[in-house]
Amino acid sequence: MDEIKRNKEKIFQLIEEIYKYKSLHFIPGETPVTTGIALVDHREINAVIQSLLDGWLGLSVKGKEFEQKFSAYLNTSCTVFVNSGSSANLLSLEGIKKYTGISSGEIITPALTFPATFNPIVQLGFTPALVDVDKTLNIIPENIISAINDKTKGIFLTHMMGNPVRIDEICEIANKHNLFIIEDACGALGSKYLGRYCGTFGLASTFSFYPAHGITTGEGGAVCTEYKELDLIIRKLRDWGRDCTCTEGILGISGKCGNRFNYQIENIDYDHRYVFSQIGYNMKPLELQASMGIIQIERLNQFNEKRKRNFALYKDKLAEFSDHIELPQISDKADPVFFGLPIIIKDKSIIRKDLMLFLNNKKIATRVLFAGNILKQPAYLKVKCSVYGNLDYTDKLMRDCFWIGVHPGITEEMIQYVVSSFREYFNDRA
Ligand SMILES: Cc1ncc(COP(=O)(O)O)c(C=O)c1O
Numbered sequence: 001m002d003e004i005k006r007n008k009e010k011i012f013q014l015i016e017e018i019y020k021y022k023s024l025h026f027i028p029g030e031t032p033v034t035t036g037i038a039l040v041d042h043r044e045i046n047a048v049i050q051s052l053l054d055g056w057l058g059l060s061v062k063g064k065e066f067e068q069k070f071s072a073y074l075n076t077s078c079t080v081f082v083n084s085g086s087s088a089n090l091l092s093l094e095g096i097k098k099y100t101g102i103s104s105g106e107i108i109t110p111a112l113t114f115p116a117t118f119n120p121i122v123q124l125g126f127t128p129a130l131v132d133v134d135k136t137l138n139i140i141p142e143n144i145i146s147a148i149n150d151k152t153k154g155i156f157l158t159h160m161m162g163n164p165v166r167i168d169e170i171c172e173i174a175n176k177h178n179l180f181i182i183e184d185a186c187g188a189l190g191s192k193y194l195g196r197y198c199g200t201f202g203l204a205s206t207f208s209f210y211p212a213h214g215i216t217t218g219e220g221g222a223v224c225t226e227y228k229e230l231d232l233i234i235r236k237l238r239d240w241g242r243d244c245t246c247t248e249g250i251l252g253i254s255g256k257c258g259n260r261f262n263y264q265i266e267n268i269d270y271d272h273r274y275v276f277s278q279i280g281y282n283m284k285p286l287e288l289q290a291s292m293g294i295i296q297i298e299r300l301n302q303f304n305e306k307r308k309r310n311f312a313l314y315k316d317k318l319a320e321f322s323d324h325i326e327l328p329q330i331s332d333k334a335d336p337v338f339f340g341l342p343i344i345i346k347d348k349s350i351i352r353k354d355l356m357l358f359l360n361n362k363k364i365a366t367r368v369l370f371a372g373n374i375l376k377q378p379a380y381l382k383v384k385c386s387v388y389g390n391l392d393y394t395d396k397l398m399r400d401c402f403w404i405g406v407h408p409g410i411t412e413e414m415i416q417y418v419v420s421s422f423r424e425y426f427n428d429r430a
Contacts, residue, residue: 033365060247079224080223082222086221089120089186090281095223098278107126109155110139111375111391112372121156129147130388131387131389135344138159152177157170163336167198181202181203188214190307190337200226209222220285238283260272310410313415318343321423324426325344341406369403
């Protein structure tokens with residue numbers, strides 16, 4: 001036993017050594033300035049190794065601990081840990097479908113979106129009702145009001161790039177018209193509106209833990225809700241539709257609840273772990289991902305301070321180019337933690353592709369704003385949907401917006417380099 005313990009300690013120390021000597025040296029033009037990275041060090045790696053050595057890879061006690069810590073951070077009641085933000089979106093809408101009994105109708109959502117937000121609406125038999133966004137990159141209450149009719153059942157919104165939507169006004173509209181809200185907060189972990197975290201306003205909300213996001217578990221996501229009954233439905237859907245939701249003591253004879261063998265199906269005594277009360281999926285993450293997530297939550301406030309600092313530095317320094325580019329507007333009531341830095345080209349003579357290629361050649365990574373106007377994407381040309389009003393600003397963003405990284409791995413030195421690269425680009429054109 002002592003030998004095992006000693007060897008473990010040796011491994012943990014060696015991993016720590018590796019991270020001590022990992023080079024953080026930035027060489028302008030050589031070191032990539034990325035849009036997102038997995039910010040993990042010996043703390044996460046050792047937690048994962050510990051999990052592997054524990055020998056039980058399936059979601060268990062660490063999963064439960066992660067869910068509790070995530071709920072505590074957000075100050076929400078329930079968190080279901082899942083294998084991606086996309087799964088979280090699908091499970092949240094399917095859960096709400098079962099919870100409310102609403103199985104068809106229109107769901108209002110922004111046309112500027114990521115497929116993972118849009119797809120569940122179509123996949124689960126609803127009709128997307130698309131509206132335009134404004135200079136915050138977000139859906140706005142005025143457009144929601146103009147899209148509401150007697151077919152409308154809900155609103156699936158996104159806090160785009162971490163910039164909070166005007167959620168107080170949208171909640172009021174939803175209450176008045178008896179609509180449910182799902183908040184896709186996949187890129188908005190830590191963003192606040194009126195002092196309250198994004199992801200705590202809707203009937204359900206979703207998060208992604210893919211590396212570019214607030215925290216990472218490799219792949220991963222979560223659905224949060226205040227409603228225990230909805231949480232249970234989503235949990236069952238995640239686990240094949242299994243009725244039993246015991247997460248601890250599952251190796252024990254009777255399960256955590258002690259009732260594992262007190263079930264019957266049509267007078268046949270049956271193991272509760274094989275009673276299926278939903279037609280579900282397997283969207284479970286691994287226990288080692290939960291172990292990584294627990295450490296990441298401990299570091300989240302520090303990560304978010306850095307993201308905010310990076311955004312503020314860019315905002316200040318890029319103001320020099322305000323004739324050419326602008327950043328998104330932010331509501332007075334919002335306190336965003338940006339997922340990336342969206343840059344909108346104002347100057348009609350600037351071609352986005354040209355600027356993006358220039359930056360990419362300087363090893364500064366760029367991305368377009370997800371799918372842009374999703375209706376223009378090849379897979380969606382024939383999708384059945386309703387459109388309310390024009391989608392002019394969505395189209396503008398599809399043409400003229402891109403984003404760069406503000407994640408915690410971006411240093412002041414990198415920001416100086418990126419700003420000087422913009423200067424070079426604009427000066428060369430003058
Ligand atoms: C707004 C939004 N929703 C959902 C997702 C999907 O998350 P995942 O990659 O974890 O499936 C993403 C991914 O970037 C996203 O940006």
